[in-house]
Amino acid sequence: MFLEEKSYLIMAQNSSEMLVINKLLNKNNIETDLVPAPPEWGTVCAIAVKVKGADLEKSKNLLHSAGINNAKILEDRKLKLQGLIDKKLGLAVSERFLEILKKIENGDELLREDIVYLLSTDKKREIDAIFSAADRIRKETVGDVVEIRGAIEFSNYCRKNCKYCGIRGQNSEIKRYRMTEEEIMEVVGYLHSLGLRTVILQSGEDPYWTMPKIINILRKVKETTGMRITLSIGERPYEEYAEFKKAGADNFLLKIETTNRELFKEIHPDDDFDTRLQCSKWLKELGYINGSGNIIGLPGQTVEDIASDIEFFRDMGINMIGIGPFIPAKGSPYEKLTPGDIAMTLRTVAVTRIVCKKVYIPSTTALATLSKDAQVWALNAGANTIMLINTPKKYRSSYNIYDNKNMVDLEAAVYAVRKAVNRKLPSYLKLPSYLENPDFDFAAKQEGML
Template structure:
């Protein structure tokens, strides 16, 4: 079925357009805007071709500002099987033929990818994902930086070292001035997106978070990603109005039983509802999963990937499970790096135009894993930029590897990729 995408000139016009179309019984799908249309709005509205004329009139009558309405291009990787030139198993060849012809992958297709083994099969998967990455987002690796401003959490998740009942953690909170000053230092490095990350700490009220957002915007004009957990619809709305651009709230797993087993005081449906609220408020919406949770299967992970697709997620964080001291899962083995890399690759092939970080958790298990992730479809690295006096206390998992600008630079160069032009390279030289 033929589709078109609507690109608006602002997030607010996009949200208004989506609302108007839905009110007139036009089925819409919010998807990450293809990179070739620029960055006027990160989200596009996808509609069936037979609704285009009616949609145009509705949007014109309601004064919606449009960049344009374009045919939805199916992403193909023509000739990818010839480039791989490997003797692959039949099931994987059939999946790669779908990728080659721009046919959407099914849950079973994703399971084939995730269940593949052997160097030839894995190399073909990573090569296809890397080609897709190159086609849709290019060779520049986006560099972002996280300020972990509080390790206090009201939740008691079984896998997380910050859990409420973990008495081995030395707790801290950064005050607002410390957070702003750290963001200003990141601005000097050239960082354009700061990630404000914490446990679910109720001390940081709606008003405090809004104050932080507004001060960072005023002092640096940086893009702001919030990663502060579950909040109300009104809070998400007010944070967005204050200037927050992105929000990262990971589902961790879409298997309800596993979710319940690792989240004793969370509700799966409420977590999904929060992601829907973020989408409705026009955030660049981040999500993600943990690979290697107890009881998890390849099919569970495939369902996760399709959930991200259905939710119109813009950024997917994929990391292996890493045990944390003082948690019920501290003796459980860490997640498999190979499965994590296969998940990165499958996510790139299915979701295509999204941000996929080469995560710190990967670097914690395997010092070369960030390079491997960049070569398997990832295109983002997040620096740990928490002030040194707090850094060692933010233990979501144990033995966390440090990822600074120098580490990121080495990974980017080793993967044959490019640093973004906005980074101040003097900071890399100074750290050598």
């Protein structure tokens, strides 16, 4: 990560060229970073190669010598915002908060203590201003379209024993399942018929799903639908991540969950923080759209821990950030603990948007589980993605990573986006005719009246 010194972004035509450029520059002793591409570049390649201003001319010469002439170069400019501070606000907030807002307006990087302040303040006008700033940055960086993605939870077997998780290996109270390849592809076909462009293949860390089996699924999805694929299958060796990328995986979600090493060790009795960190670095190096996230309300977690998580997302150039409250799961050591706080989770969503700017932030299923309205609240706090649960009904209740999971469906997503927050659904989405009807009664449908 580069501070203060002017830097530039090299924009490749696609992810393969981006990796070639990055490797070429590193080989010639030019320090680079892989970061989310700026809004004006669109979606051609979601990752940019960042270089210091002092290395710009050498980088240009190397690209020219290698015959890479289509790459574009942009100055890495600050996102400047006007109008966050008005006279009325100045009378109702602290001087410290005004200083932080001025930084946000100017596009300056927030320090750890700034992030802690935003997460900690209990002044209503300051909290309102935080959400307003997050929503403004969301609009400026990723626009008004809420991305819709479909998830398939294809196995609930897991070799790990995370203390908060209901599918931990030692939990004997749940019914285990593995979907067949045919079942997976049937759901993929349905998602494709809706026009969805991304399918999320998620499971526990299941040894049955070996690299060849995963690769076979990846190739089938690509060959039959051309959809983008997000994998969320846990920690794997570098070689497997590399082969999954070659076979068609575009994104990978591997949550850090907490950056506090001691807390990580406590909640992951058979895991290692440095291994998780190394996996995230490998995924970034391999050119994945890199996903991470954290859990709000873990026992012993502090506001400083959450601030550290947000800094990690920023400094690692994470592209997708899932932020959800802790929810107890039956059969886990934490089953009797209190759920995480919705308000703090929403505040974390907002501050993450402010700090990380152009990233995908889902309005998580966990939030929707604690309150049906929380999904809407998260969209207003800076979130821009909704994940539909498309696991077959006969398996859904067994993917019990936490209790009473809200199975967010297409109707819930359409209601949240169009009716509740007046945002836009993606143009690729093919809605059933009844959902296109502006007079459709969502409330009555949810209550079983239609």
